[in-house]
Amino acid sequence: MNTQRSDVLFAIRNVSKEFSKVRVLNSVSINLRRGEILGLIGENGAGKSTLMKIISGIYQPTSGTLVYDGKEVDIPDYITAKSLGISIVPQEFNLINTLKVYENIFLGNEMRGPHGLLSKKMMRDEARRQLSRLRTKLDVDALVSDLSVAQKQMVEISKALLLNARILIMDEPTTTLTGYEVSVLFNVMKELRRQGVSILFISHKLKEVKSICDRVAILRDGELISVEIVDLIDEAEMARKMIGRDFTQVFPPKRDTDETDEVLRVDHLKLAGLSTANSFRLNRGEILGFAGLVGSGRTELFEALMRLRPGDSGEIYIKGKKVVIRSPQEAVNYKLGYISEDRQGKGIVSDFTISQNITLIALARYVSHLLINKRAEIEKSEEYVKAFNIIAASPKMALRFFSGGNQQKVYLARWVETEPEILIFDEPTRGIDVNAKKEIYEFIHHLCDNGISCIVISSEMEEIIGLCSRVYVMREGKIQGVLKGKQIDEEHIMFLATGIKGRIEDEQ
Amino acid sequence: MNNDRQQPNRDSNPFSYFRNFRISDHPTGIGFILLFILAVIVGWPTFLQLRNLTNILRQISYTGIIALGMTMIIISGGIDLSVGSMTAFVGGLTIFFLNLFPSDSVSALILASIFAMAAGAVSGLFNGILVTKGRIAPFIATLGTMSIFRSLIQYFSGAGNILSNNILYADIGSGVFLGIPVPVWVFLIVAVILHIVLENTRFGRYVCAVGANEQVARYSAIRIQIIKMIPYVITGFTAGLTALLWSSRLNCINPSDCSGYELDAIAAAVIGGTSMNGGKGSIIGTVMGAVMLGIINNMLVLGGVSSYLQQAARGLVIIVAVLLQYNNKN
Numbered sequence: 018m019n020t021q022r023s024d025v026l027f028a029i030r031n032v033s034k035e036f037s038k039v040r041v042l043n044s045v046s047i048n049l050r051r052g053e054i055l056g057l058i059g060e061n062g063a064g065k066s067t068l069m070k071i072i073s074g075i076y077q078p079t080s081g082t083l084v085y086d087g088k089e090v091d092i093p094d095y096i097t098a099k100s101l102g103i104s105i106v107p108q109e110f111n112l113i114n115t116l117k118v119y120e121n122i123f124l125g126n127e128m129r130g131p132h133g134l135l136s137k138k139m140m141r142d143e144a145r146r147q148l149s150r151l152r153t154k155l156d157v158d159a160l161v162s163d164l165s166v167a168q169k170q171m172v173e174i175s176k177a178l179l180l181n182a183r184i185l186i187m188d189e190p191t192t193t194l195t196g197y198e199v200s201v202l203f204n205v206m207k208e209l210r211r212q213g214v215s216i217l218f219i220s221h222k223l224k225e226v227k228s229i230c231d232r233v234a235i236l237r238d239g240e241l242i243s244v245e246i247v248d249l250i251d252e253a254e255m256a257r258k259m260i261g262r263d264f265t266q267v268f269p270p271k272r273d274t275d276e277t278d279e280v281l282r283v284d285h286l287k288l289a290g291l292s293t294a295n296s297f298r299l300n301r302g303e304i305l306g307f308a309g310l311v312g313s314g315r316t317e318l319f320e321a322l323m324r325l326r327p328g329d330s331g332e333i334y335i336k337g338k339k340v341v342i343r344s345p346q347e348a349v350n351y352k353l354g355y356i357s358e359d360r361q362g363k364g365i366v367s368d369f370t371i372s373q374n375i376t377l378i379a380l381a382r383y384v385s386h387l388l389i390n391k392r393a394e395i396e397k398s399e400e401y402v403k404a405f406n407i408i409a410a411s412p413k414m415a416l417r418f419f420s421g422g423n424q425q426k427v428y429l430a431r432w433v434e435t436e437p438e439i440l441i442f443d444e445p446t447r448g449i450d451v452n453a454k455k456e457i458y459e460f461i462h463h464l465c466d467n468g469i470s471c472i473v474i475s476s477e478m479e480e481i482i483g484l485c486s487r488v489y490v491m492r493e494g495k496i497q498g499v500l501k502g503k504q505i506d507e508e509h510i511m512f513l514a515t516g517i518k519g520r521i522e523d524e525q
Numbered sequence: 526m527n528n529d530r531q532q533p534n535r536d537s538n539p540f541s542y543f544r545n546f547r548i549s550d551h552p553t554g555i556g557f558i559l560l561f562i563l564a565v566i567v568g569w570p571t572f573l574q575l576r577n578l579t580n581i582l583r584q585i586s587y588t589g590i591i592a593l594g595m596t597m598i599i600i601s602g603g604i605d606l607s608v609g610s611m612t613a614f615v616g617g618l619t620i621f622f623l624n625l626f627p628s629d630s631v632s633a634l635i636l637a638s639i640f641a642m643a644a645g646a647v648s649g650l651f652n653g654i655l656v657t658k659g660r661i662a663p664f665i666a667t668l669g670t671m672s673i674f675r676s677l678i679q680y681f682s683g684a685g686n687i688l689s690n691n692i693l694y695a696d697i698g699s700g701v702f703l704g705i706p707v708p709v710w711v712f713l714i715v716a717v718i719l720h721i722v723l724e725n726t727r728f729g730r731y732v733c734a735v736g737a738n739e740q741v742a743r744y745s746a747i748r749i750q751i752i753k754m755i756p757y758v759i760t761g762f763t764a765g766l767t768a769l770l771w772s773s774r775l776n777c778i779n780p781s782d783c784s785g786y787e788l789d790a791i792a793a794a795v796i797g798g799t800s801m802n803g804g805k806g807s808i809i810g811t812v813m814g815a816v817m818l819g820i821i822n823n824m825l826v827l828g829g830v831s832s833y834l835q836q837a838a839r840g841l842v843i844i845v846a847v848l849l850q851y852n853n854k855n
C-alpha cells in the first residue's frame with residue numbers, strides 16, 4: 018500500500034441512495050483523510066445530510082460501499098457507527114427536552130460508579146469538562162427545554178465529542194451560532210484536527226468553509242461535482258460549482274421609505290422580568306433590522322409583541338390607531354406575522370404535508386360550508402412550490418423528509434399566505450443555501466414593493482447590512498440605538514451590540 | 526435554478542393512487558383483511574352467516590361509538606379514562622329523567638335521548654375543562670373523574686339496578702332498521718360524521734396540529750385550549766349515545782355496567798393506527814380496529830375458548846398491532 022492510500026481514513030465508494038424510487042445520491046465517491054477538515058457544500062436538497070446519515074448508520078445506501086481504515090465496513094445502525102468512532106452532530110437537534118444538560122450529554126453512555134449505579138457526580142464533572150472545552154458557560158443541571166438554540170447546539174457537540182470520535186460529522190453546526198461562538202467552535206475543531214480527528218463539516222456559509230476546511234467536496238443534485246483544495250478555490254468559484262452557473266451574492270438596492278408613513282409604533286414594551294422598556298417604530302414598505310448578539314432579547318421582544326410570551330406590551334399603534342393585542346390570534350387579525358427562528362420546535366408540523374403546512378394559519382380561507390377545499394389548498398401550495406423553488410420528491414410527503422432549507426421555505430410560505438401587512442422574520446435564512454438566500458432577500462423586497470413592512474432579526478451581519486434601511490441594535494433586553502443609511506456597518510453595530518468602546522450617539 | 530431536477534410527481538391520473546399503493550402503508554387494512562380471512566376459515570360456515578355478522582357489529586357498536594370520540598382525543602394528544610364510568614353515570618341519569626314522565630309517553634323518549642347526549646357532552650366538557658383550564662395531565666384528570674362518575678351513580682342508585690318505567694324505551698336499543706340493529710346504524714353514522722370532521726374541517730386539521738406539536742400550533746395562532754377541549758366534549762357526547770343505547774337495550778342500568786369500556790375504546794383506536802403520541806390517526810382505522818376486536822371475540826366464542834382467555838387474546842392483538850405499526854415506521 019502506498020502512503021497516499023493509508024492517508025485515507027474513510028472512503029465512500031460509488032454510494033447511491035434512493036427514497037421510494039427517487040434518487041437523491043448518485044454514485045458518490047469521497048475520501049476522508051486522517052486529521053483533515055473536509056467541507057461539504059451544496060444547495061438545499063443536494064443530498065449532504067443524506068450522505069452524512071449513511072456514514073453514521075442512520076440510512077443504508079441503496080448501492081455502493083464504505084471503507085474504513087482500508088477495510089470494507091457495514092454500518093447497519095447508529096450504535097455501530099459510534100463504536101467505530103463515528104459521531105454526528107445532526108442538523109436537527111436530537112436532545113430530550115425534559116432531561117438535564119448532563120443527562121443529555123451522557124444519554125446512552127451513562128457512567129457507572131463501583132456499585133453499578135449511575136454516578137451523577139462523575140457525569141456532571143465530565144460534562145462540565147466537555148463544555149469548558151467548548152468555552153461554554155452552561156449549568157450542567159439546566160433543563161434542555163430552557164436553553165437557547167445556540168446552547169442546545171453546544172450540548173449536541175459535547176455529546177458527540179464524548180466518545181473520543183475519530184470521525185466527527187457536523188451538519189450545519191454554525192447556523193445558530195454568533196461570530197464569537199463560531200470562532201470558539203473553530204478553535205475546538207482545529208484542536209481536534211491536531212489530535213488526528215477527521216471532521217466532515219457541512220455549511221452554507223462559504224466564508225467559513227474557506228477559513229476552516231482543508232478540502233471541500235461539492236455536491237449538486239446528488240452528484241459529486243468535485244473535491245477541491247480550499248487554498249486553491251475562492252468563494253465565488255465554490256458557489257459557481259455548487260449552483261452550476263456564475264453566482265455572486267448581491268443584495269437588491271436599498272429602499273427609500275417615507276419616514277412619515279408609520280405602520281407600527283411600540284412604546285414602552287417591557288419584557289417579563291426586565292424593568293427596561295423598549296420603543297421602536299416601523300415605516301410602510303420598510304425593511305427594518307434588529308441586530309444584536311444571540312440572547313440580546315430580540316426574539317423575546319417580538320414574541321412579547323405577538324403575545325406569545327408574557328410581558329407588559331406597553332402601547333401599540335398600528336397605522337396610527339392605538340390597539341390592544343391580547344392573543345396571537347388578535348395579532349394575526351391585525352395583520353402581524355412572526356416567523357420564528359426555531360423552525361423545528363415552533364415552525365413546521367413535520368408530520369404534515371406541504372399544503373397542510375402552508376395553509377395552517379390561513380385555513381379559514383379554504384373552508385366553504387364547513388369543509389376544507391383540498392383541491393384549492395393543493396393548487397395554492399403548488400404556486401408556492403414554484404415561486405419559492407421548493408424541492409420535494411412528492412407533494413404528499415411529510416415535511417420531516419424535506420431538506421432543512423426546503424422546510425424553511427414552506428414555513429415562510431405559511432406566513433405569506435396569511436396576507437400580512439407587517440411581517441417579522443426571525444433569522445429568516447438560517448440553514449439556507451446561497452442561492453435560496455438570494456431568493457429570500459429578493460422576496461422580502463418584493464413583499465415591501467407590495468406595501469408590506471418587514472422586520473428582519475438577524476445575527477448575520479452581512480444580512481443586516483445588505484438588507485436593511487434602518488437598524489435597531491439590542492443588548493441585554495434593551496434597544497441601544499438606531500442606525501441609518503451609511504451608519505449601518507459592522508463597526509457601529511458591534512459597538513452597540515457589545516457596548517465595548519463606548520456608545521454611538523443616537524442621531525434621532 | 527435548473528428545473529430538470531426531480532419534479533414533484535403531479536400526475537392527476539386517477540390510477541396513480543393504485544400505482545403508488547404500497548402494502549406497507551396500510552398495516553391496519555392488511556391486518557383487517559387477514560384476520561377476516563382467518564375468521565372465515567376457522568369459523569366456517571357460522572362466521573359468514575348474516576346473523577353472526579350483524580351480531581358482531583352490534584356487540585362492538587357500544588364501545589365502538591365511544592372509540593370514535595376517543596380517537597379524536599388521542600390525536601389531540603390526550604386520553605380519557607372516564608368514558609366507561611361516564612356511560613353508566615349518564616345512562617342512570619337518563620333513566621331517572623325518563624321516569625319523570627308517563628310510562629307510555631313517546632315524547633319522553635325523544636327528550637330522554639336529547640338528555641343523554643347533552644349529559645354526556647357536559648360530562649365530557651367537565652373533563653375538558655380540567656385538562657385545559659385546570660392544566661391537569663389528561664391521564665390523571667380522567668382517572669379522577671372515572672372514580673367520581675362511578676361513585677355518584679352508585680350513590681344515586683343505592684347500588685341496585687335502575688329500572689326504566691317506560692314501556693317503549695327498550696325499542697330504541699333493540700330496534701332494527703333495514704335489517705341492521707339501531708346501535709350499528711348509530712356507530713356508522715357517527716363514524717362518517719367524525720371522519721369528515723377529522724379529515725375535512727378546520728377543526729379536524731387543528732386537532733392533528735395540536736397533537737403533533739403544540740408549540741407549533743401556538744405559534745401558528747391556533748387556539749389550543751379550545752381545540753384540546755372539544756374532543757372531550759365529542760367523546761362525552763359519544764358516551765352519552767352509548768349510554769342511551771345500552772340502557773334502553775336492557776331497559777335498566779346497573780351502576781357497575783360498562784366498566785372497562787375505556788380500555789376497549791383505546792384498544793380500537795390503537796389497533797386502528799392512532800398514535801398514542803398524538804398527531805396521527807384515522808376514524809376509518811378505529812372502525813376497523815373495533816370490528817377486529819369483535820371478530821376475535823367471535824372466533825374465540827365459536828371455537829369454544831374459555832371466556833377467561835378472551836381477554837388474553839385481545840391483549841395479544843393490541844400488542845401485535847402496535848408492533849406492526851412501530852416496525853413499519855422504521
Ligand SMILES: Nc1ncnc2c1ncn2[C@@H]1O[C@H](COP(=O)(O)OP(=O)(O)OP(=O)(O)O)[C@@H](O)[C@H]1O
Pocket residue numbers: 036037041059060061062063064065066067068108408409410418419420421422423448450
Ligand atoms: N427519508 C426520506 N424520504 C424521502 N426523501 C428524503 C428523505 N430524506 C431526504 N429526502 C430527500 O432527499 C433530498 C436530499 O435531502 P438532504 O436532506 O440530504 O439535503 P441537504 O443537502 O442536506 O439539504 P439542506 O442544505 O437543505 O439541509 C431531498 O430532496 C429530500 O427531500
Ligand SMILES: [Mg+2]
Pocket residue numbers: 065066067108188420421
Ligand atoms: Mg441538510
